[in-house]
Amino acid sequence: xxxxxxxxxxxxxxxxxxxxxxxxxxxxxxxxxxxxxxxxxxxxxxxxxxxxxxxxxxxxxxxxxxxxxxxxxxxxxxxxxxxxxxxxxxxxxxxxxxxxxxxxxxxxxxxxxxxxxxxxxxxxxxxxxxxxxxxxxxxxxxxxxxxxxxxxxxxxxxxxxxxxxxxxxxxxxxxxxxxxxxxxxxxxxxxxxxxxxxxxxxxxxxxxxxxxxxxxxxxxxxxxxxxxxxxxxxxxxxxxxxxxxxxxxxxxxxxxxxxxxxxxxxxxxxxxxxxxxxxxxxxxxxxxxxxxxxxxxxxxxxxxxxxxxxxxxxxxx
Amino acid sequence: xxxxxxxxxxxxxxxxxxxxxxxxxxxxxxxxxxxxxxxxxxxxxxxxxxxxxxxxxxxxxxxxxxxxxxxxxxxxxxxxxxxxxxxxxxxxxxxxxxxxxxxxxxxxxxxxxxxxxxxxxxxxxxxxxxxxxxxxxxxxxxxxxxxxxxxxxxxxxxxxxxxxxxxxxxxxxxxxxxxxxxxxxxxxxxxxxxxxxxxxxxxxxxxxxxxxxxxxxxxxxxxxxxxxxxxxxxxxxxxxxxxxxxxxxxxxxxxxxxxxxxxxxxxxxxxxxxxxxxxxxxxxxxxxxxxxxxxxxxxxxxxxxxxxxxxxxxxxxxxxxxxxxxxxxxxxxxxxxxxxxxxxxxxxxxxxxxxxxxxxxxxxxxxxxxxxxxxxxxxxxxxxxxxxxxxxxxxxxxxxxxxxxxxxxxxxxxxxxxxxxxxxxxxxxxxxxxxxxxxxxxxxxxxxxxxxxxxxxxxxxxxxxxxxxxxxxx
Numbered sequence: 001x002x003x004x005x006x007x008x009x010x011x012x013x014x015x016x017x018x019x020x021x022x023x024x025x026x027x028x029x030x031x032x033x034x035x036x037x038x039x040x041x042x043x044x045x046x047x048x049x050x051x052x053x054x055x056x057x058x059x060x061x062x063x064x065x066x067x068x069x070x071x072x073x074x075x076x077x078x079x080x081x082x083x084x085x086x087x088x089x090x091x092x093x094x095x096x097x098x099x100x101x102x103x104x105x106x107x108x109x110x111x112x113x114x115x116x117x118x119x120x121x122x123x124x125x126x127x128x129x130x131x132x133x134x135x136x137x138x139x140x141x142x143x144x145x146x147x148x149x150x151x152x153x154x155x156x157x158x159x160x161x162x163x164x165x166x167x168x169x170x171x172x173x174x175x176x177x178x179x180x181x182x183x184x185x186x187x188x189x190x191x192x193x194x195x196x197x198x199x200x201x202x203x204x205x206x207x208x209x210x211x212x213x214x215x216x217x218x219x220x221x222x223x224x225x226x227x228x229x230x231x232x233x234x235x236x237x238x239x240x241x242x243x244x245x246x247x248x249x250x251x252x253x254x255x256x257x258x259x260x261x262x263x264x265x266x267x268x269x270x271x272x273x274x275x276x277x278x279x280x281x282x283x284x285x286x287x288x289x290x291x292x293x294x295x296x297x298x299x300x301x302x303x304x305x306x307x308x309x310x311x312x313x314x315x316x317x
Numbered sequence: 318x319x320x321x322x323x324x325x326x327x328x329x330x331x332x333x334x335x336x337x338x339x340x341x342x343x344x345x346x347x348x349x350x351x352x353x354x355x356x357x358x359x360x361x362x363x364x365x366x367x368x369x370x371x372x373x374x375x376x377x378x379x380x381x382x383x384x385x386x387x388x389x390x391x392x393x394x395x396x397x398x399x400x401x402x403x404x405x406x407x408x409x410x411x412x413x414x415x416x417x418x419x420x421x422x423x424x425x426x427x428x429x430x431x432x433x434x435x436x437x438x439x440x441x442x443x444x445x446x447x448x449x450x451x452x453x454x455x456x457x458x459x460x461x462x463x464x465x466x467x468x469x470x471x472x473x474x475x476x477x478x479x480x481x482x483x484x485x486x487x488x489x490x491x492x493x494x495x496x497x498x499x500x501x502x503x504x505x506x507x508x509x510x511x512x513x514x515x516x517x518x519x520x521x522x523x524x525x526x527x528x529x530x531x532x533x534x535x536x537x538x539x540x541x542x543x544x545x546x547x548x549x550x551x552x553x554x555x556x557x558x559x560x561x562x563x564x565x566x567x568x569x570x571x572x573x574x575x576x577x578x579x580x581x582x583x584x585x586x587x588x589x590x591x592x593x594x595x596x597x598x599x600x601x602x603x604x605x606x607x608x609x610x611x612x613x614x615x616x617x618x619x620x621x622x623x624x625x626x627x628x629x630x631x632x633x634x635x636x637x638x639x640x641x642x643x644x645x646x647x648x649x650x651x652x653x654x655x656x657x658x659x660x661x662x663x664x665x666x667x668x669x670x671x672x673x674x675x676x677x678x679x680x681x682x683x684x685x686x687x688x689x690x691x692x693x694x695x696x697x698x699x700x701x702x703x704x705x706x707x708x709x710x711x712x713x714x715x716x717x718x719x720x721x722x723x724x725x726x727x728x729x730x731x732x733x734x735x736x737x738x739x740x741x742x743x744x745x746x747x748x749x750x751x752x753x754x755x756x757x758x759x760x761x762x763x764x765x766x767x768x769x770x771x772x773x774x775x776x777x778x779x780x781x782x783x784x785x786x787x788x789x790x791x
Contacts, residue, residue: 029737031757034588044428046324046640055319237587272319273631280319 010246013210014175020167024206030198030234039229045269052265056300059264059292060087061282063097064122064253066290067106067317068129068221074109077102079317081113088297089315091304097293098282099152103128104145111149122152122187126177129191129220131156135173142180153181154288156189156220162204163195174211187215187253187286190235193225198234205238215251217288226256227288229266236274252279255288261299264292321633324640326427331418333504336365339373339527340510342380343520348373348527354503357424358637358646358681366503368528374495374535377524381466381493382541384521390463390491394450401446401488403516408439411512415505419477420637422504424646424682425600427638437762438481441780444764445485448785452490455782457791463491464567464790465543468536470557471506472549473499473648474603474704479548480506482768482779484523490788492544493522497536499549500529501649534560542566544788548605551702551728551773569777569787571605571769573702574730576751577723578608578759579713582617584735588757590624593708596733596759598632598686601644602706603652605774606731608759610699611688611710612719618712622690630673632686644706647682656684656705663689663698668709694725702728716741720748729771733759752778 013023047055065084067076081100088094099120102110107123114121123145127133133141142153155177161169178186188208192201208216216235219226232254239250252275258264264287271279279285294314302308338345348367355362369377389397408415415438416431425434453459467487471479476498487494498506510525526532530553537545538560547557548571561568578596580589596608613621637645647653664670668689677683684705692699692709699709713719723732732751734742746754752769755761762768767783769775777787 028584028586031585031588034585034591034757038588038591044432044640045321047321048324049322051320051322268319277318 010210014168014171017166017168020171020207021165024167024203027202027206030202032198035198035234036230039233039270042269042273043229043266047265047269053300053303055265055268056261056296056303057095058280059261059268059287060296060300061095061098062286063293063296064099064101064255064286064288065097065293066101066221066255066288068101068103068124072103072106074106076317077106077109078113081110083293083315083317084114084119085117087293088300090313091301094297094300098286101154101288104141104148104150107145107148107150120152121150122154123150124154124220126155128154128156129222131158132160135176138173139176139180142177146180146182146184150184152185152187153177154187154189154217156191157204157208159191159194162200162207167207171207171211174208174213178212185214186212187217187251188213189217189220189255191220191223192218192231193223198230201231201234202238205235206242209239209242209250213250215253215286217253217255219254219256219288221256221288227254227258229270232267233270233274236271236279239279240275249278249284251284251286253286253288258287258289259291259295261295264296321641323636325636325638326417326420326640328417328421328638330414331421333364333418337367337503337507337527339367339369339377340507340523340525341373341377342384342524343514343518346373352500354422354501356421356681357501357648358678360680363422364504366507366527368500369497369526369532369535371535374526374532374539377495377526378466378468378536378539378541380521381495381524384519385466385493388519389488389493389522392491394452394491397488397491398446398449400516400518401442401449401485404512404518405439405442405446407512407515408435408442411508412436412439415477415508417638418508419505420645422502423473423476424637424648426642426645427640428642429600434475434478437764438477441481441485441764445489448486449489452785452789455785455789457786457789461490461789461791464788465492466541467492467494467544467546467788468539468542469494469496469546470533470537470549471496471498473502474600474605476502477505477509480509482548482784483546486779486784487788488522490785492788495524495526495536495542497526497528497533500527503527537561544568546787547571554775567787569769569779570775571777571779572773572775573704574605574607574728574770574774575610575700575702575726576606576608576728576731576733577610577612577726577749578733579612579719579723579735579745580614580617580621581716581734581736581738581741582614583737584617585737585757586617586621586624589735590621590628592733592735592757592759593625594628594632597708598644598706599760601647601684603648603704604760606753606760608731608733609703609708610726611708612713612722613710614719615712615714622710625688626671626673629686629688632673632675634675634683634685635678644686647684647705650682652704653682653684656703656707659698659701659703660687660707663692663696663707663709666696666698668692668696668698694722700726716745720745724748724750727773730774731755
């Protein structure tokens with residue numbers, strides 16, 4: 001199985017629907033009950049005091065601070081850029097977030113704001129969030145975002161093609177977008193809420209990794225079911241196994257619905273006990289979130305001072 | 318690196334008295350012989366406990382008889398149900414206290430006593446409370462009668478849960494009980510006696526006599542006992558069967574096991590590894606139905622073993638009261654010695670021994686999670702129950718061979734099958750000689766599901782509708 005596959009053999013898998021199907025359907029299944037129980041068990045880990053302080057700072061450094069609204073304006077994006085650089089103006093020890101994530105049209109606004117700050121600039125391209133556009137449009141979308149200064153591209157896969165078994169179409173599209181990214185990192189959004197089963201999540205994860213994705217990401221945040229702990233667990237198992245098989249490390253990004261420090265820490269525990277400490281790093285694990293950051297800041301202040309501050313003590317954006 | 322800070326559960330919620338007597342006829346009486354119970358995690362003495370003598374056991378059985386004749390057997394089922402429901406609710410209210418006390422006295426991690434043991438204890442009382450006024454519909458005739466006085470002896474691995482398995486169906490069916498908890502773990506049973514008082518259970522319906530083997534012998538051989546129920550080792554079970562033979566007493570035995578946990582090549586590997594870990598390292602392997610023999614199909618052997626070792630390296634061994642602990646202390650010095658002896662035999666017989674790097678506390682009774690590979694059916698560690706965190710790994714090639722090896726044991730309490738193929742699960746379940754066959758899971762318990770063994774794992778069933786039969790005159 002996978003443990004014995006060589007890189008060359010892995011590259012060869014993408015040559016046809018048949019080879020992809022044979023490989024993806026040959027992966028070990030995921031037992032739904034078991035996966036959910038494991039995630040639930042890890043949720044009962046008790047993280048406090050020094051462990052909690054460490055986890056909160058790491059979580060802040062892993063946030064992809066996101067605004068993906070139809071109503072986004074340059075003003076909003078500039079404000080969020082400032083927040084990304086200095087999440088807590090009152091506390092210089094507070095780390096910056098990993099990246100700011102915006103629509104391609106807002107990349108030209110954010111790029112100068114973030115230049116030199118160390119905060120990455122991510123952009124959702126490829127006809128986000130549906131992915132339902134011709135390939136050349138998706139590629140143009142991607143190239144435009146990269147040209148304007150995005151160094152990370154979040155693409156959505158074609159779920160329709162995946163669910164109807166047209167694996168090679170999905171594969172080829174990821175390969176093409178990866179190529180259009182140039183030096184930019186490619187995060188592949190699986191939209192796990194639409195994939196329905198954990199078996200599909202595992203197959204889509206492998207498909208995205210085989211096609212060259214640098215990150216696999218759960219959701220667009222635009223469908224009812226976004227990131228869940230068991231789905232993230234399955235994806236972490238996939239990146240762990242993929243590294244064992246290919247030697248290449250791929251990151252994981254749950255996105256959508258993670259709003260509290262408590263939730264974020266649960267994800268970090270799952271990372272720690274599934275993929276391992278190599279993934280406990282903003283280069284390999286991210287949170288796609290907009291409201292999580294303020295709760296992290298609030299809990300961080302609480303740990304430092306022993307008191308809770310009201311929401312007005314933290315910037316709205 | 319993510320170092321979880323210690324998160325110990327406070328023990329201030331538990332008020333352990335320096336000394337406990339016997340609970341007989343609704344009252345506490347001093348026992349003549351005293352002994353101590355210790356916390357296996359640090360060898361600290363927790364309390365002094367009575368060891369009931371023959372005459373004290375006699376007093377308890379007489380109290381149970383009087384309560385049976387005068388009150389409990391005459392009470393309508395719906396009234397008995399009210400008491401059982403009340404006990405169940407008090408257990409839920411005092412859940413945290415019971416969980417902490419269980420972890421202190423037994424050494425099991427709080428995660429398990431809090432999330433598994435105590436919720437199941439309450440569930441058992443709720444479940445059998447529901448049966449108390451419906452015995453005529455249980456399939457044993459229109460109006461089955463209770464047996465009388467039940468003498469019950471329970472082990473130290475799940476002290477409170479085994480108490481619930483014994484007492485709940487007995488009371489629901491209209492019997493009164495004298496229960497002897499294990500000498501190393503009597504404390505939660507003594508708190509349960511307080512709960513009976515709090516529930517205003519009529520005096521004598523539940524009697525708790527603490528003590529060791531002699532107390533147990535006095536109880537099961539007492540002429541006033543109508544029904545004996547025992548959970549524990551096969552050796553003691555044999556002795557009890559001999560003591561009871563030729564009498565009119567009903568007997569159920571739930572004894573040892575050497576369960577096969579069978580992983581096929583199409584299994585969901587990640588979840589199977591979780592199931593293997595849960596099967597053998599749950600409760601430090603102090604589980605009679607533990608999946609102590611892992612049978613892996615040869616085609617996935619390397620993959621499963623690598624995953625298992627990686628997973629075992631994550632197991633957190635240490636303070637049972639720490640909420641992040643996965644594996645607690647071995648229950649007693651004697652048990653630790655037995656685990657060590659059998660493990661050494663495994664190594665000397667040529668099996669390869671492996672444990673993840675893990676630091677064990679200096680004080681208390683500890684044993685690192687251990688696997689033996691290269692084990693064959695001819696090794697002693699593949700045949701004898703170790704009752705500790707020690708897993709023997711064997712291989713097989715075909716489903717028929719898996720069945721043959723799984724059944725090739727003197728025991729037959731449980732088995733596990735891991736495969737994505739539903740038809741194979743059913744095919745296996747038909748052929749495995751085990752009381753419980755878990756499919757794609759392991760060590761899952763539910764009050765509605767009967768539990769019990771084949772061969773040297775004993776006879777009779779506990780739990781579910783079947784569990785009532787042992788306590789009814791049918």
